[in-house]
Amino acid sequence: MQTITHAKINIGLLVPYKREDGLHEIRSVFVPIDWGDPMELEVQTLPKGQESTLVFHSENHLxxxxxxxxxxxxxxxxxxxxxxSKAFSRLTPLFREPLEVRIFLQKFLPPEGGIGGGSSNAGVFLKHLFPYTILSPEEQIVFAKSIGADVPFFLQSSACFVSGIGEILEPISVAKGFGILAIPPFGLSTGSMYAGLQKSLQKPYGSEVWKSLAEDLIRSLHVGDWAYLQNRLENEFEKIAFQTQPLLKELKLGFFESGADFASLSGSGSCLYGIYKTEGKRNEALPNVSYRFPNMEFRTFSF
Known part of the structure; x- marks a missing residue:
């Protein structure tokens, strides 16, 4: 089986509070994009009594x-x-019968980028192994969450309103979009970024913030009115990221000056993206931002 473990971008990201379990509650729109890590996966049933094994091969393009x-x-x-490997080890006792699983991964998605690199790999991997387990669909979500907060999102392929620590997913309709993703030569530690928010500890409470988004915001996502969403769906991590790495603030401005209708940090960074009204405008903008920021790696994408 050949597949792509897709990256995601965040359109808006709010962190309302720190939970009693030490994790942070989030509200965001996660959108899968058409760029990621190619993965080949082969699953073979073994005779009873044998141990399940994982054979892993990779090419590192980072x-x-x-x-x-x-x-x-x-x-x-x-x-x-x-x-x-961690996910496979924990999943092994839940297989109905012993398996030999072979993986060949081509690694392009950057760690410390905020676009779900490792989580995407794990989500797609689990999605194809869950049918061989005794887990119910509800238990699969719980298991995926235990591997990583963003992993449940990568079990499916649609854009979602996301809450909880990333495991509460509500599929939504988002218009087709064309973007440029910037991969800086530096990363931002997720832990340090969350610590920088200095959110107070609170008991979990229900929030209707994202469920009751104003109709005009929902319409804008649905029809792709990205300019309207700018300054209305913001990523809360930007205020810390721009202080830590001022180049990111320049990069966001550079996207707008190249014609982007919407630009934002993705996740807790360090990747930052711009969305353009058409594929043509996106393609025209690419050489401009590439010239202005020669130390950045740029990737075009759509969704």
Whole structure:
């Protein structure tokens, strides 16, 4: 089986409070994009009594310091620290029968980017292994959440309103969009970014903020009126990211100056993207932002 483990972008990201379990409650719109890590997956049933095994092979296409980050958790480093290996080990007791699973992963999605790189790999991996387990659909969500907060989103492929720590998903309709993703040569630690928000500890409470988005915001997502959404669906992490890495603030401005209708940090960063009204405007903008920010890696995408 050949597939792509897609990246995601966040259109708006609010962190209302820190939960009693130490994790942070979020509200966001997650949108899968058409760029990601190619993955080949082969599953073979083994005779009863044998142990399930994972055979992992990869090609590392990451640039800069991120290349070493992935090498350290690949089969050329300590594979036990890889999110796919961890997920497989925990899933093994739940298989109906022993399995040999072979993976070939081509790694392009950057760690410390805020676009769901490892979570996307894990979500697609689990999605194709869950049918071999005793888990119910509800239990599958709980299991995926235990691997990573964003992993449940990658079990499916539609845009979603997201709440909880990332596991409460409400599919929504989002218009087709054309964007440019900037991958800076530096990352932002998710833990440090959340700590920087300094959210107070509160008991979980229900919130209708995202469920009751004003009709004009819902319409704008549905029809792709990205300019209207700018300054109305904001990413709360930007205020910290722009202080930590001022180049990101310049990059966001650069997207607007190149004709973007909407631009935002994705997740807790460090990747930042711009959305353009048409594919043509996006393609015209690419050489402009590439020239202005020569140390950035840029990828075009659509959704």
């Amino acid at each position: 640039l800069g310091y991120r290349h070493a980050l992935f090498e350290a958790v690949s089969e050329r480093g300590d594979l036990s620290k890889n999110i796919l």
